[in-house]
Amino acid sequence: MVLQVRSFVAGQWQGRTSGRELTDAARGAVVGELAGEGVDAAEAWAHARETGRRALQRLDMSERAARLRALGRTLTEYKAQLYALSTATGATRGDSWVDIDGGIGALMAFASMGAAELPAGRLWPESAVQPLSRGGEFAGTHIRVPRAGVALHVNAFNFPVWGMLEKFAPAFLAGMPSIVKPATDTCYLTAECVRLMAESGLLPEGTLQLLVGRPDGLLDGLGAQDVLTFTGSAQTARSLRSDARVLAGGALVNVEADSLNAAILGPDVTPGSPLFDAFVDQVVREMTFKAGQKCTAIRRVIVPAASREALVERLRTRLQAVRVGDPALEDVHMGPLVSSSQAHDVREAIARLADGAEQLLDAAEPTLVGDGLRAEGFVGPVLLGHDGRDPAAPVHEIEAFGPVATVLPYEEAEQAAALAAAGRGSLVSTVASDDARWTAGLAAGLAPWHGRLHLIDSGSAAHSTGHGAPLPALRHGGPGRAGGGAELGGMAALDLYMHRVAVQGSPAALAAVTGQYVRGAPVIDSDVHPFRKHYEELKVGDSLLTHRRTVSEADIVNFGCLSGDFFYMHFDEIAAAASPFGKRIAHGYFVLSAAAGLFVSPSPGPVLANYGLDTLRFVRPVGIGDTIQARLTCKRKAPRPRKPSDERGQGVVTWDVQVTNQDGTLVASYDILTLVEMRD
Ligand code: NAP
Numbered sequence: 001m002v003l004q005v006r007s008f009v010a011g012q013w014q015g016r017t018s019g020r021e022l023t024d025a026a027r028g029a030v031v032g033e034l035a036g037e038g039v040d041a042a043e044a045w046a047h048a049r050e051t052g053r054r055a056l057q058r059l060d061m062s063e064r065a066a067r068l069r070a071l072g073r074t075l076t077e078y079k080a081q082l083y084a085l086s087t088a089t090g091a092t093r094g095d096s097w098v099d100i101d102g103g104i105g106a107l108m109a110f111a112s113m114g115a116a117e118l119p120a121g122r123l124w125p126e127s128a129v130q131p132l133s134r135g136g137e138f139a140g141t142h143i144r145v146p147r148a149g150v151a152l153h154v155n156a157f158n159f160p161v162w163g164m165l166e167k168f169a170p171a172f173l174a175g176m177p178s179i180v181k182p183a184t185d186t187c188y189l190t191a192e193c194v195r196l197m198a199e200s201g202l203l204p205e206g207t208l209q210l211l212v213g214r215p216d217g218l219l220d221g222l223g224a225q226d227v228l229t230f231t232g233s234a235q236t237a238r239s240l241r242s243d244a245r246v247l248a249g250g251a252l253v254n255v256e257a258d259s260l261n262a263a264i265l266g267p268d269v270t271p272g273s274p275l276f277d278a279f280v281d282q283v284v285r286e287m288t289f290k291a292g293q294k295c296t297a298i299r300r301v302i303v304p305a306a307s308r309e310a311l312v313e314r315l316r317t318r319l320q321a322v323r324v325g326d327p328a329l330e331d332v333h334m335g336p337l338v339s340s341s342q343a344h345d346v347r348e349a350i351a352r353l354a355d356g357a358e359q360l361l362d363a364a365e366p367t368l369v370g371d372g373l374r375a376e377g378f379v380g381p382v383l384l385g386h387d388g389r390d391p392a393a394p395v396h397e398i399e400a401f402g403p404v405a406t407v408l409p410y411e412e413a414e415q416a417a418a419l420a421a422a423g424r425g426s427l428v429s430t431v432a433s434d435d436a437r438w439t440a441g442l443a444a445g446l447a448p449w450h451g452r453l454h455l456i457d458s459g460s461a462a463h464s465t466g467h468g469a470p471l472p473a474l475r476h477g478g479p480g481r482a483g484g485g486a487e488l489g490g491m492a493a494l495d496l497y498m499h500r501v502a503v504q505g506s507p508a509a510l511a512a513v514t515g516q517y518v519r520g521a522p523v524i525d526s527d528v529h530p531f532r533k534h535y536e537e538l539k540v541g542d543s544l545l546t547h548r549r550t551v552s553e554a555d556i557v558n559f560g561c562l563s564g565d566f567f568y569m570h571f572d573e574i575a576a577a578a579s580p581f582g583k584r585i586a587h588g589y590f591v592l593s594a595a596a597g598l599f600v601s602p603s604p605g606p607v608l609a610n611y612g613l614d615t616l617r618f619v620r621p622v623g624i625g626d627t628i629q630a631r632l633t634c635k636r637k638a639p640r641p642r643k644p645s646d647e648r649g650q651g652v653v654t655w656d657v658q659v660t661n662q663d664g665t666l667v668a669s670y671d672i673l674t675l676v677e678m679r680d
Pocket residue numbers: 154155156157158181182183184185213214218231232233234235236237239256257258259294295399401427482483
């Protein structure tokens with residue numbers, strides 16, 4: 001059956017056939033037809049702005065995180081359908097795993113990060129509040145709010161699922177609707193993923209739309225509150241960045257472009273050692289995985305001149321053993337390039353790279369495994385050699401987006417760093433060495449030119465997540481030629497889609513704006529101890545001022561004996577007298593423990609656990625005879641995703657704790673985090 005690949009706009013699959021056929025990468029058989037004609041991009045922009053944004057505003061951030069998790073589960077349930085289509089893009093089972101399971105993993109990771117780190121509301125306040133007047137009557141903080149626009153994602157062909165989901169997830173969590181324009185060659189797989197998500201009923205209307213092909217007016221809608229994320233070649237990036245509509249509209253632009261990533265072998269790594277083999281594994285994997293059509297693939301292999309021959313020999317042997325052919329066959333390691341035209345571009349790039357280079361392995365025309373394959377779509381591994389000394393040499397300029405790498409020798413670490421830097425900005429480089437000092441010196445030279453450094457040694461190589469795997473919690477992106485973009489990186493991914501604004505005002509105004517307690521704002525004192533309230537009953541601002549306790553020498557001695565902490569400041573009268581405090585003082589941890597004793601409500605109740613403490617400062621010393629008192633105030637609440645095994649729901653409650661002395665002076669300050677049960 002030939003698929004009609006349409007756009008998904010305003011809740012409808014729209015578009016007439018353009019006559020453009022979408023073909024299977026291995027055999028050239030028609031998989032689908034691009035039905036991208038007659039679609040009005042303006043309708044997608046309007047629907048995202050009016051319906052999508054409103055729908056997201058109705059969900060708070062924890063609800064959005066829960067939706068992402070549910071979407072991840074749905075895609076997991078139906079992923080066989082995605083795998084079936086993925087083979088047509090030229091992907092082996094392993095290639096598809098990174099795209100499909102990797103994409104679902106990104107959804108799940110943002111769901112977890114969102115649930116753990118974001119507050120329950122619609123904006124994201126920072127915890128830190130700075131007093132701006134002597135008595136704290138006027139203060140300042142920052143909040144993050146979703147940009148009041150739409151995120152347009154223009155994606156590359158090589159990761160049709162992951163490429164969409166790693167951008168959609170943080171945009172959705174932040175509260176921005178997405179319009180996805182996938183690369184045409186593999187858009188049928190992206191469209192299938194969108195269909196599964198849309199039919200799940202979990203996607204609020206207008207929050208994810210798809211525009212296939214090159215619809216008219218795609219960029220016309222871009223305005224000052226919008227975000228354009230682009231993944232693709234540096235050339236297209238340049239043309240989009242300089243597009244008059246992008247420049248005039250003032251949209252935020254994030255670019256992930258091509259990159260000449262490196263792998264650098266340390267001089268201490270002996271040929272044949274496990275680390276040497278691990279290095280070879282990384283290079284072979286990165287050259288052949290997805291047939292080298294990976295933005296993070298290793299393009300330059302930088303080796304000590306003394307180890308060059310041994311390394312080339314090993315790489316040659318390994319690359320010659322790579323079985324190229326039908327990606328559907330289990331014993332095939334590497335499939336075709338995505339299209340004959342990509343294969344043509346790669347052959348052309350190889351010819352340019354080969355100019356002035358040594359041909360170390362030319363397996364570009366491999367014997368193919370499988371029947372009925374279209375030979376022109378396949379390019380086998382190619383290894384070249386060059387001295388790379390001229391920073392303008394093709395090896396530092398040309399990205400062959402296929403299974404191609406060049407080996408470059410070096411003598412000194414500075415030379416290795418200079419060779420890597422000649423790529424003028426990369427996504428990632430690997431360094432393999434057991435000499436941590438050497439690695440650190442090299443890393444200092446590499447860091448300004450990279451988005452990520454992947455450092456392996458004998459102890460870690462087998463556990464590494466891999467040179468080429470962008471991880472949701474770590475930055476993906478790179479400076480200069482790599483586009484200057486920053487994606488993923490944990491909650492920093494939300495920076496693209498949220499605007500950070502400073503807010504100044506009274507503590508009461510800041511508490512009202514941020515939805516969290518700010519010191520100096522009115523508190524709610526009541527007869528019911530806050531620890532006796534269930535999650536739903538607790539209000540931000542609910543507070544308890546405890547009874548007092550005078551600290552005695554016996555407290556200090558007992559605490560020292562219990563903890564084994566006999567630091568002179570607590571036990572040596574003479575040394576303590578000579579210290580800046582001029583006297584013996586109580587342990588800070590005693591003050592903390594005594595405060596817990598002051599505010600605890602001992603009998604069983606809705607507080608299930610105390611699981612952490614943030615921002616602890618011991619502000620002033622507490623001496624023998626000082627009297628302490630604590631104020632505990634509910635600062636913020638966030639529900640926790642409910643597990644099937646949970647009898648009742650739970651939420652995380654953050655409490656502001658201030659411990660003061662007999663003069664009302666703050667002696668200790670911190671937040672504690674508790675798990676509080678819901679009534680229902
Ligand atoms: P590309 O030709 O630059 O295309 C990328 C995307 O831009 C496609 O969706 C393409 O649509 C679209 N596009 C091209 N011209 C456009 C225009 N004038 N207006 C609107 N959209 C336009 O790149 P590609 O060949 O798909 O991908 C390969 C390149 O991407 C490689 O160089 C690789 O290094 C880079 N890449 C980088 C990363 C990264 O994270 N840094 C990740 C993956 C790939 P059509 O398909 O319809 O032409």
